[in-house]
Amino acid sequence: MTGAARRVLVLCIGNPDRGDDGAGPAVAKALAGALPPDATLMTRSGDMLAMIEDWDGFDALVCVDAAAGGSEPGRIHRIDLAEEELPRDMAFLSSHAFGLGEGIALARTLGLAPPVIIVFAIEGLCFDGGTQMSPPIAAAVAPVAGQIIAEVARLQEREHHA
Numbered sequence: 001m002t003g004a005a006r007r008v009l010v011l012c013i014g015n016p017d018r019g020d021d022g023a024g025p026a027v028a029k030a031l032a033g034a035l036p037p038d039a040t041l042m043t044r045s046g047d048m049l050a051m052i053e054d055w056d057g058f059d060a061l062v063c064v065d066a067a068a069g070g071s072e073p074g075r076i077h078r079i080d081l082a083e084e085e086l087p088r089d090m091a092f093l094s095s096h097a098f099g100l101g102e103g104i105a106l107a108r109t110l111g112l113a114p115p116v117i118i119v120f121a122i123e124g125l126c127f128d129g130g131t132q133m134s135p136p137i138a139a140a141v142a143p144v145a146g147q148i149i150a151e152v153a154r155l156q157e158r159e160h161h162a
Helices: 019-031 048-054 100-109 135-160
Strands: 008-013 039-044 060-067 076-080 116-123
Touching (some): 008 135, 019 060, 019 135, 039 048, 060 135, 076 135, 116 135
Parallel strands (some): 008 039, 008 060, 060 116
Antiparallel strands (some): 076 116
16 A cells, blocks of 8 residues: 555444434534545444445544443543454444444454444433434534544554555
8 A cells, every 4th residue: 555545434323313323423514524535434324234335445444423321421432443342331323233333343254344443432321313412422523523533644644654
């Protein structure tokens, strides 16, 4: 890959009609136009099998998703899957029975996962249909977007110096 920028996919997962599950799409709106032109921004509602196809051909995947089960709504977790696994006490909810953790595990088993996967999880509070995003989660949107912009720059900078 010498001379070429690392192909990075930023995948924002969630459903804006399910309360705090709308965090991912809200982050995507905050990122619109803010990423380098060689980074790809996608928003998906949670069909992990379809998302695995989206990952094809990318060198790095940066995901943002709301997670249930945390103790501090709005808290942001950065998880580098090369160094640690997704926390078992956090559920990455999907409108399907197959969530982010299962999707990543399947993609790795099939050899379809990008070599670098970074997950930004925002601890959510309410995932009920027809509800608004909770204030602590809404307050986390801009900081997560800023962290993702820095993450993409770091991933691409590291590649240019490799």
